Every structure is written in structure tokens, then in C-alpha cells.
Amino acid sequence: MSARSIRLWSVIHKWTSLLCTLFLLVICLTGLPLIFREEIGDWLNDDPPYAAMPPDTPMASLDGMAAQGLHRYPGQIVTSIFVDDDEPKVLVFMAPSWRAFIDDPRSRHWLKFDARTARLLHDSDPMSKGGPDFLTLMLRLHTDLFAGLPGSLFLGAMGCVFVAALVSGVVLYAPFMRRLPFGTVRARRSRRLRWLDLHNLLGVVAAAWMLTLGLTGVLNELTMPLFALWQNTDVRAMLHRWQGEAPPTGADLSSPDAAFRAVKAALPGMEVVSLVYPGSPFGTPFHYVLWAKGTTPLTSRLFSPVLVDARTGALTAVMRMPWYLRALELSRPLHFGDYGGMPLKIIWASLDIATIVVLGSGLYLWLKRGRIPMESQRPGNETISMQEAPVRTAAE
Amino acid sequence: MTPPAIGRPAVWRWPIAIAMLTVFGLFAALLGQGGVWLWLSWAALAFPLAVILACLSRSGKAGRQGR
Numbered sequence: 062m063s064a065r066s067i068r069l070w071s072v073i074h075k076w077t078s079l080l081c082t083l084f085l086l087v088i089c090l091t092g093l094p095l096i097f098r099e100e101i102g103d104w105l106n107d108d109p110p111y112a113a114m115p116p117d118t119p120m121a122s123l124d125g126m127a128a129q130g131l132h133r134y135p136g137q138i139v140t141s142i143f144v145d146d147d148e149p150k151v152l153v154f155m156a157p158s159w160r161a162f163i164d165d166p167r168s169r170h171w172l173k174f175d176a177r178t179a180r181l182l183h184d185s186d187p188m189s190k191g192g193p194d195f196l197t198l199m200l201r202l203h204t205d206l207f208a209g210l211p212g213s214l215f216l217g218a219m220g221c222v223f224v225a226a227l228v229s230g231v232v233l234y235a236p237f238m239r240r241l242p243f244g245t246v247r248a249r250r251s252r253r254l255r256w257l258d259l260h261n262l263l264g265v266v267a268a269a270w271m272l273t274l275g276l277t278g279v280l281n282e283l284t285m286p287l288f289a290l291w292q293n294t295d296v297r298a299m300l301h302r303w304q305g306e307a308p309p310t311g312a313d314l315s316s317p318d319a320a321f322r323a324v325k326a327a328l329p330g331m332e333v334v335s336l337v338y339p340g341s342p343f344g345t346p347f348h349y350v351l352w353a354k355g356t357t358p359l360t361s362r363l364f365s366p367v368l369v370d371a372r373t374g375a376l377t378a379v380m381r382m383p384w385y386l387r388a389l390e391l392s393r394p395l396h397f398g399d400y401g402g403m404p405l406k407i408i409w410a411s412l413d414i415a416t417i418v419v420l421g422s423g424l425y426l427w428l429k430r431g432r433i434p435m436e437s438q439r440p441g442n443e444t445i446s447m448q449e450a451p452v453r454t455a456a457e
Numbered sequence: 458m459t460p461p462a463i464g465r466p467a468v469w470r471w472p473i474a475i476a477m478l479t480v481f482g483l484f485a486a487l488l489g490q491g492g493v494w495l496w497l498s499w500a501a502l503a504f505p506l507a508v509i510l511a512c513l514s515r516s517g518k519a520g521r522q523g524r
Binding site: 238362405 | 472475476479486488489495498513516520
């Protein structure tokens with residue numbers, strides 16, 4: 062690589078790194094507890110335990126659980142029902158009205174039921190009441206800095222900058238390291254050189270993982286625009302034939318239980334995990350939207366939306382997800398690291414810590430940069446070692 | 458000045474091997490059906506961590522011997 066190329070890549074590495082380091086540090090630090098969100102959630106949960114019942118006990122009536130919610134909150138609406146596939150839990154989400162929900166999604170609250178007995182285990186406050194809990198705080202800082210869509214898009218842009226910093230860092234690795242054995246950390250040299258070697262070692266060893274997390278993170282930040290695109294194209298086209306009809310209201314709604322059964326019969330081997338009521342901004346005005354998924358490690362990440370006519374209860378369509386939403390679904394496990402049990406989570410956390418060290422050491426190298434003339438930074442120049450020159454250029 | 462071509466591939470030997478193992482590990486648990494694929498995924502993704510620890514341990518020993 063010519064000295065000119067090294068200088069160019071060094072400038073790219075320096076500025077992209079400086080631009081994204083602070084935000085990436087926030088993302089990495091908040092991501093650490095999020096790796097263990099299920100375990101932390103269980104630990105913080107003080108709800109009554111589920112009833113001890115045989116594992117094959119059938120699910121209680123969803124209609125009954127929705128009716129319990131409506132009885133408890135007269136005049137309110139059910140917005141969706143979530144059926145957990147991991148524990149016997151059903152969540153019934155409610156809101157004062159669709160208008161209130163659309164104006165402020167945090168007006169929602171939820172009731173947690175034992176899925177087999179339909180016993181109410183928890184009645185939440187509206188999400189707008191009180192501050193966020195620990196995991197919500199971490200998640201919001203990780204995904205949108207409490208700024209909604211603009212925050213998501215900003216962090217997505219920072220993710221792109223991080224990917225550019227990674228690529229330029231990898232390009233600069235060879236000029237740095239070609240005269241050193243792989244993995245050298247010169248412990249007997251200056252502190253700055255030691256951190257430089259550590260930065261190079263951790264950076265190159267974790268590069269593929271960091272690149273994967275960076276790219277999948279960017280894709281995840283595009284969740285809202287991608288779903289909006291799908292709703293405004295495929296879903297809108299599909300709803301064309303209902304145009305002009307009056308949407309069903311509470312009294313017109315068919316049974317959610319029947320909708321669940323219809324979808325399970327139409328998609329054998331798949332699990333139905335949620336039902337969105339008609340009128341929701343995440344659904345259609347005329348249908349229950351049921352989300353079904355497979356049961357293997359891969360297919361359990363791929364969701365299929367099924368539309369059931371909310372008035373008649375007839376299955377309307379199993380929709381095909383567009384490629385960009387399939388890509389988004391595939392990117393999620395690769396970002397969350399939640400598909401290989403606790404050992405994978407521990408590996409994820411360790412690589413996250415390695416990334417924090419790479420970011421921190423990069424910042425340290427920049428803060429401790431020396432005053433070295435550009436001429437002496439060229440590879441092969443005697444005034445500065447080959448291993449040090451490009452790194453100094455990058456850090457400055 | 459362009460450095461000699463000899464030695465260039467050697468610089469990339471370990472990083473490329475680690476990157477390939479990482480990609481294999483990332484997809485083994487996702488595309489495999491549990492069981493042995495899960496173990497292979499854990500082993501492949503733990504390898505970069507083992508390399509970091511080995512290099513740091515080697516450096517620590519060299520540092521102590523130099524004092």
C-alpha cells in the first residue's frame with residue numbers, strides 16, 4: 062500500500078472513529094445488559110408464579126381473557142393479544158381508545174394472565190405513567206436515545222459510520238502489523254504502544270463479529286420505515302377490495318379464539334404468537350392480524366402475517382413478507398445473540414466488552430497522539446517504526 | 458514506497474481464519490438444528506476470545522521476563 066493510500070485510509074479511520082465512538086460506547090454499554098434481558102426481566106419480576114400444571118395443558122380462552130380486560134376497564138378497547146411461546150403467559154394490551162393510542166402509544170397498558178387458568182397475574186399502569194424501568198431505559202438508549210424515529214435514524218447513521226471505521230481499520234491493519242508476529246502486544250514498550258497493539262489485536266480478532274453487529278444494527282434501526290413501506294405498498298394494495306366498507310366495531314368483532322384456531326389449522330407446524338385488533342396502526346381496519354412463526358432456530362425468527370376477517374372470522378390471506386422485512390427478521394438474532402443459549406450470550410457479552418476496549422483504546426490513542434511531522438509517518442521512514450507510523454497517522 | 462510482496466499473505470492468515478470461524482459460528486446455531494451445531498457455534502465464536510487471552514498471556518509473560 063502506498064504512503065498516499067495509507068494517509069487517506071488513516072484520515073477515514075480517524076474521522077469516522079471520532080464521529081461514532083461516543084455513540085457506539087453508549088450502544089455497547091447499554092447492549093451489555095440487553096444481552097441478558099430475559100434473565101434480568103425474570104429476576105426483576107415479582108408477579109405471582111404460574112400455576113403448576115402438566116406441560117400439555119391446553120390454553121384457556123382468549124375471548125375470556127379479553128372480556129376480563131374489558132370488564133375491568135369499561136369503555137376501553139383491546140388493541141392486541143400476545144401469546145408467549147416460552148412460558149404460559151398471555152398479555153392483553155388495552156388503551157382508552159384508538160384515537161388515544163394513535164396519539165400516544167404510551168397510553169397503552171396490559172394485563173398478564175396465566176395462559177392455562179386465565180388467572181390475572183399483573184395489571185400494569187399505562188406506559189406513560191411513571192419512568193421507564195431499567196430494561197426499557199437501556200433499550201431506549203440503545204435504539205433511539207429517547208428521540209423516536211429521528212433517534213433511530215441517527216443511530217442507524219452512526220452504525221454506518223462505525224462500519225466505515227471498521228473497514229478502514231482493517232485496511233490499515235496490514236501496514237501496521239506486517240513486521241510483527243500476529244497478536245504481538247509489546248508489553249515492555251511505552252504505554253501508548255501497548256494500547257496500540259491491544260487496539261489492533263482486539264480490533265482484528267473481533268472484526269467479523271463487530272461488522273455483523275454493525276450491519277444488523279443499522280438494519281434494525283430501519284424497522285419503523287421498513288414496516289411503514291410494507292404497509293403503504295403491499296398491505297394497502299391487499300386492502301383495496303374493502304375500500305368504502307365500514308370497519309367493524311366492538312359489537313361486530315368475531316371471536317379471537319376462532320381466529321387463532323383458523324390460523325393454526327391453516328398453518329400446521331407453526332405457532333401463533335400474537336393477534337392485533339382491527340383499527341390498530343400496526344394492522345388493518347377490517348382484520349385481525351395474527352403473526353405466526355416456525356419452530357426451528359431459523360424459522361422461529363421468520364414471521365408470517367395472517368389476515369382474518371374481523372367481522373366474519375374467515376381466513377382472508379396468508380401474506381408474503383417482502384425481502385427487506387425478511388432481511389430485517391434474519392438480522393435480529395444475529396444482532397441480539399439470543400439463539401444459542403446462555404453460552405452464546407456469554408460469548409456475545411465478552412465480544413461486546415472487547416468492542417468497548419477497542420473504542421476506548423482508540424480514543425486513548427487519539428488523545429495521547431504525539432506531534433509527528435507527516436513526512437516521518439510514511440512507511441519505511443527511519444524516524445518512526447513501520448508498526449507505529451500508520452497507527453499514529455490513524456490516531457491523529 | 459511499496460513494501461515487498463513477500464510476507465503480505467502471512468499478515469492476513471490469522472485474521473482471515475478467525476473471521477471465517479466467526480461467520481461459521483454465527484450461522485451454525487441459526488441454520489443448524491441444535492445439538493452438535495450449537496456446540497460448533499459456541500466453539501467457533503469462543504475461538505477469537507481464546508486467541509485474545511492467549512496473546513495477552515504471552516505478552517504478560519514476556520513483560521515479566523523483561524523486568
